Amino acid sequence: MNVNQTAAWITHYNQHLQDQKDYLTSLDRKIGDGDHGINMARGFAEAAKAVEAETFETSADVLKKAAMTVMSKVGGASGPLYGTALLKMSMAAKGKDIKGDVFADMFEAAIDGIKQRGKAETGEKTMLDVWVPVLEEVKSSGFDAANVEETAQKAMEATKDLTATKGRASYLKERSKGHLDPGAVSSYYLFVSLAEALKE
Ligand code: ADP
Numbered sequence: 001m002n003v004n005q006t007a008a009w010i011t012h013y014n015q016h017l018q019d020q021k022d023y024l025t026s027l028d029r030k031i032g033d034g035d036h037g038i039n040m041a042r043g044f045a046e047a048a049k050a051v052e053a054e055t056f057e058t059s060a061d062v063l064k065k066a067a068m069t070v071m072s073k074v075g076g077a078s079g080p081l082y083g084t085a086l087l088k089m090s091m092a093a094k095g096k097d098i099k100g101d102v103f104a105d106m107f108e109a110a111i112d113g114i115k116q117r118g119k120a121e122t123g124e125k126t127m128l129d130v131w132v133p134v135l136e137e138v139k140s141s142g143f144d145a146a147n148v149e150e151t152a153q154k155a156m157e158a159t160k161d162l163t164a165t166k167g168r169a170s171y172l173k174e175r176s177k178g179h180l181d182p183g184a185v186s187s188y189y190l191f192v193s194l195a196e197a198l199k200e
């Protein structure tokens, strides 16, 4: 993944978030406070703008810029969590030619960061329930963008059957079952965007 593809990852992701802003918000209205689309669309609009405004030398620099912008512009739980994920991926990518195992290292670093921040584990109906299966897929079969996208989609769909035990959705306990997790859906778009960027 070269520096232009990394920038494209962020700009494509922003596009998906703008397109799906109302959908993400409607998901969050069912099991949260109805702001996930608003939070993500606002933060990544700023991140895409920041990434487009500069020329970067490395992919790690692009990811760091996006991380810093998201952390400062996105409210709610998702801002610090996505900011941390991007920052940890930037750190793992630093000085590396991004391919194969480096993707696994980046996703693993992101997951560690998300867990550290949010104190969640898999199975708690959060964005981790997309990230962790993606990492497992990359570790077991090697990095393939199309497989990653497919795994992310299945994992996202599987959050419907989970009961939330972290974040706002956990207030609903059993009643959170039967609804997709908004952060799992926005994480799915991140992997869709990655696959798109890598085709460029
Ligand atoms: P808020 O819940 O503060 O309104 P958002 O609506 O923007 O923030 O984001 C909600 C999403 O954040 C959830 O759908 C879930 O995927 C994710 N999330 C919430 N808490 C945690 C946590 N502790 N660990 C991991 N992800 C979390």
Ligand code: MG
Pocket (backbone or CB within 6 Å): 028, 032, 033, 034, 035, 036, 076, 168
């Ligand atoms: Mg919310």
Ligand code: MG
Pocket (backbone or CB within 6 Å): 033, 035, 076, 077
């Ligand atoms: Mg909120």
